[in-house]
Amino acid sequence: xxxxxxxxxxxxxxxxxxxxxxxxxxxxxxxxxxxxxxxxxxxxxxxxxxxxxxxxxxxxxxxxxxxxxxxxxxxxxxxxxxxxxxxxxxxxxxxxxxxxxxxxxxxxxxxxxxxxxxxxxxxxxxxxxxxxxxxxxxxxxxxxxxxxxxxxxxxxxxxxxxxxxxxxxxxxxxxxxxxxxxxxxxxxxxxxxxxxxxxxxxxxxxxxxxxxxxxxxxxxxxxxxxxxxxxxxxxxxxxxxxxxx
Numbered sequence: 001x002x003x004x005x006x007x008x009x010x011x012x013x014x015x016x017x018x019x020x021x022x023x024x025x026x027x028x029x030x031x032x033x034x035x036x037x038x039x040x041x042x043x044x045x046x047x048x049x050x051x052x053x054x055x056x057x058x059x060x061x062x063x064x065x066x067x068x069x070x071x072x073x074x075x076x077x078x079x080x081x082x083x084x085x086x087x088x089x090x091x092x093x094x095x096x097x098x099x100x101x102x103x104x105x106x107x108x109x110x111x112x113x114x115x116x117x118x119x120x121x122x123x124x125x126x127x128x129x130x131x132x133x134x135x136x137x138x139x140x141x142x143x144x145x146x147x148x149x150x151x152x153x154x155x156x157x158x159x160x161x162x163x164x165x166x167x168x169x170x171x172x173x174x175x176x177x178x179x180x181x182x183x184x185x186x187x188x189x190x191x192x193x194x195x196x197x198x199x200x201x202x203x204x205x206x207x208x209x210x211x212x213x214x215x216x217x218x219x220x221x222x223x224x225x226x227x228x229x230x231x232x233x234x235x236x237x238x239x240x241x242x243x244x245x
Contacts (some may be wrong), residue, residue, distance in 0.1 A: 046199030048140075051193030055128065055139060060187040064131050069182040074177035075171050080143050083169030084108045084150035087157050090165070097157035103209070104157060111149045111205035118197050132184040141186040141194035147176035148198030156206060173198075 054060050087167030088108075091101040099107065119142045128139035158166040177191040186194075 013029075022124070025099060036208045040203060041200055044196040044203065047196030048193045049196075051140065051189045051191070051196065054189040054192065055126075055187070055188075060189050063188050064181060064184070067178070067188075068131065070186045072183045073179060076143055076176045076183065079148060079172050079176045079179070080147040082172050083147070084215070086169070087150075087154045091157070095165075096161050096213050097158065099157065104153065104172040106207045107202070107205050108150070108153055110208055111153065111202040112146075114204055115149050115197060115201040116142075118201070119194070121228075128190070130185055130189075131181075131187060134185075138186055139190045140197055141177065141180050141190040143180050144173070144177040144191045144194030145198035145201070147173035148195040149202045150198075152199045152202040202215065 023036045041081050074079055078157055084104075087097065088104050091097045097104065119140055123137040123142075127136040129136050130138040148170075151173035154169030155157070155166045173195070177186075177195060180186040180191060181188065
C-alpha cells in the first residue's frame with residue numbers, strides 16, 4: 001500500500017515544483033509581481049519520498065534494533081509542540097519575528113489542519129505495524145510531523161532576525177523523532193515521512209496565510225480608479241492590478 005501512496009505524493013510534488021507563487025505588493029503602482037519558486041517544497045517532498053522508499057527495507061529493521069531503548073519516556077509528547085510555543089512566546093515578549101504573535105498562532109493552526117488531514121488518513125491507508133506491534137498506525141509518525149511543523153514555523157519566523165533561535169527548533173524536532181524510535185513506536189521511515197509532512201504543512205500554511213493577508217490588503221487599497229487584468233507571460237498566469245493616480 002505504501003507504493004501507490006508514494007506515487008501519488010511524487011506526482012503531487014512535481015506539481016509543487018512547477019507551481020508559481022504570486023504576490024501582491026500594495027506599494028507598486030503598476031503590475032503585480034509573478035515570482036517563480038520551483039523548489040519551495042523540495043525538502044519536505046524528498047524527506048517523505050525517502051521515508052516511503054525505506055518503509056519496505058531491511059535497513060529500518062536493523063536500525064531499529066540499535067536505537068530502541070530499555071525504557072520509555074514521555075518527553076516526546078511535549079517536545080513536539082515546543083518550537084511553536086517558544087516562537088509565539090518570544091514574539092509576545094517583544095523579540096522580533098516575521099509575524100505578530102496572533103498571526104504566528106494562526107499560521108500554526110492552519111499548518112495543523114493540513115498536517116492532520118494528511119497524517120491520519122495515511123495511517124489508515126498504509127496500515128504499517130508499529131515496531132512494538134501495538135497497532136497498524138505506524139506510517140507516518142504524527143509526533144514527528146507535529147515537531148517538524150513546529151520547527152519550520154520557528155525557522156520561518158526568526159531566520160531573518162536571529163538564526164540561532166531560528167534553527168534551534170530543528171534540534172527539538174530531531175530529538176522528538178529519535179525518541180519515537182527509542183520508545184519503539186516508529187521506524188526511521190515513519191520519522192522521515194512525518195518530518196516531510198510537517199515541514200511541508202507549515203510551508204503551505206504560510207502560503208495560505210499570505211494569500212488571505214494579501215487579499216485583505218488588496219481590498220483595502222483598490223478603488224474605483226483601478227482595474228484588474230489577467231495576463232499570460234512565459235508560461236505563467238498573472239493577475240495584473242493597474243491603478244490610476
